[in-house]
Amino acid sequence: xxxxxxxxxxxxxxxxxxxxxxxxxxxxxxxxxxxxxxxxxxxxxxxxxxxxxxxxxxxxxxxxxxxxxxxxxxxxxxxxxxxxxxxxxxxxxxxxxxxxxxxxxxxxxxxxxxxxxxxxxxxxxxxxxxxxxxxxxxxxxxxxxxxxxxxxxxxxxxxxxxxxxxxxxxxxxxxxxxxxxxxxxxxxxxxxxxxxxxxxxxxxxxxxxxxxxxxxxxxxxxxxxxxxxxxxxxxxxxxxxxxxxxxxxxxxxxxxxxxxxxxxxxxxxxxxxxxxxxxxxxxxxxxxxxxxxxxxxxxxxxxxxxxxxxxxxxxxxxxxxxxxxxxxxxxxxxxxxxxxxxxxxxxxxxxxxxxxxxxxxxxxxxxxxxxxxxxxxxxxxxxxxxxxxxxxxxxxxxxxxxxxxxxxxxxxxxxxxxxxxxxxx
Numbered sequence: 001x002x003x004x005x006x007x008x009x010x011x012x013x014x015x016x017x018x019x020x021x022x023x024x025x026x027x028x029x030x031x032x033x034x035x036x037x038x039x040x041x042x043x044x045x046x047x048x049x050x051x052x053x054x055x056x057x058x059x060x061x062x063x064x065x066x067x068x069x070x071x072x073x074x075x076x077x078x079x080x081x082x083x084x085x086x087x088x089x090x091x092x093x094x095x096x097x098x099x100x101x102x103x104x105x106x107x108x109x110x111x112x113x114x115x116x117x118x119x120x121x122x123x124x125x126x127x128x129x130x131x132x133x134x135x136x137x138x139x140x141x142x143x144x145x146x147x148x149x150x151x152x153x154x155x156x157x158x159x160x161x162x163x164x165x166x167x168x169x170x171x172x173x174x175x176x177x178x179x180x181x182x183x184x185x186x187x188x189x190x191x192x193x194x195x196x197x198x199x200x201x202x203x204x205x206x207x208x209x210x211x212x213x214x215x216x217x218x219x220x221x222x223x224x225x226x227x228x229x230x231x232x233x234x235x236x237x238x239x240x241x242x243x244x245x246x247x248x249x250x251x252x253x254x255x256x257x258x259x260x261x262x263x264x265x266x267x268x269x270x271x272x273x274x275x276x277x278x279x280x281x282x283x284x285x286x287x288x289x290x291x292x293x294x295x296x297x298x299x300x301x302x303x304x305x306x307x308x309x310x311x312x313x314x315x316x317x318x319x320x321x322x323x324x325x326x327x328x329x330x331x332x333x334x335x336x337x338x339x340x341x342x343x344x345x346x347x348x349x350x351x352x353x354x355x356x357x358x359x360x361x362x363x364x365x366x367x368x369x370x371x372x373x374x375x376x377x378x379x380x381x382x383x384x385x386x387x388x389x390x391x392x393x394x395x396x397x398x399x400x401x402x403x404x405x406x407x408x409x410x411x412x413x414x415x416x417x418x419x420x421x422x423x424x425x
Contacts, residue, residue, distance in 0.1 A: 168192025204286030230299030
């Protein structure tokens with residue numbers, strides 16, 4: 001199939017969305033598909049740039065800046081984003097390209113107009129990879145009320161859903177959001193788990209053995225440090241374990257809460273915790289090879305289901321997890337049922353401390369634990385499975401459309417035959 005993948009994130013960006021789109025595009029090419037990635041690129045000086053990376057054609061389109069800016073500027077930039085992408089796409093050799101399927105990644109929720117135009121031109125189906133349900137989670141977090149901004153964002157999100165033939169949500173729990181009144185024209189909603197491609201250990205610029213944490217069992221957090229993660233509880237946990245000279249904490253990444261967390265740790269004198277800036281995604285396996293447990297934190301106010309990309313990367317590197325997440329999240333049962341770590345849902349640093357002691361002991365006694373992590377990543381969260389899921393859904397949409405066309409043609413023929421018979425004296 002000739003596929004267009006659309007996103008506002010792609011390498012060299014280091015976000016989980018960028019890495020996922022890179023891995024998905026590579027795997028689709030490996031499976032024999034022709035793939036073009038269209039990515040919003042506010043850093044460009046020119047209107048567009050065409051690259052080829054690992055067999056994937058990448059067209060970078062200049063757009064307004066939407067990251068690391070205030071909320072008003074971000075909202076305006078995201079609203080204009082699809083129109084800027086479409087305007088600059090018209091200047092490329094891909095302007096009149098016909099596609100067999102359009103795939104796009106959300107967030108952002110604002111790409112619907114661009115998808116709609118490309119879908120209509122090519123008369124092809126579309127697949128929305130939906131990774132969070134916005135603005136609902138923002139309301140859950142208390143970041144937004146149900147005023148005018150909420151209804152604006154909800155309208156944009158609903159338009160995005162209406163453009164999709166298929167929506168892929170990341171857990172079964174998210175299916176409930178779309179389980180209301182549905183019509184024949186509603187998109188099909190399926191579970192499409194997050195994914196990661198296999199990655200080799202090429203080393204890492206962070207050398208734990210050369211730091212003050214050398215020789216300790218390392219609990220690592222690598223990823224975004226924002227409001228949604230609720231990472232304050234991990235700082236509290238490190239404070240409770242100051243007396244344990246055999247346990248250390250390592251935080252790697254960036255985000256809106258990163259500086260506050262650093263300042264909090266410094267104010268408490270937490271010499272068992274170190275911070276490092278974001279590293280290249282290719283260095284992550286080398287980082288995890290030096291660690292013992294992966295940390296996951298989600299703000300307890302979340303009501304939606306979320307399996308963070310960092311959880312996948314921990315599993316892939318055979319790292320058991322210690323998680324503090326919202327009650328009812330599908331990830332709770334996944335961790336417990338698969339025996340790949342420990343999890344609490346009461347947002348209590350005391351509960352986490354108790355789990356740390358049990359997990360450290362289990363690491364010594366349960367020799368199969370790391371292997372269970374690796375197998376879970378391979379069986380449930382592979383790029384191969386994600387690519388097959390997207391393509392099979394698009395092929396099914398093509399078949400349904402063909403069947404509908406054949407049925408409509410047959411109906412029209414029958415109608416013409418009946419009319420002719422009725423007209424015969």
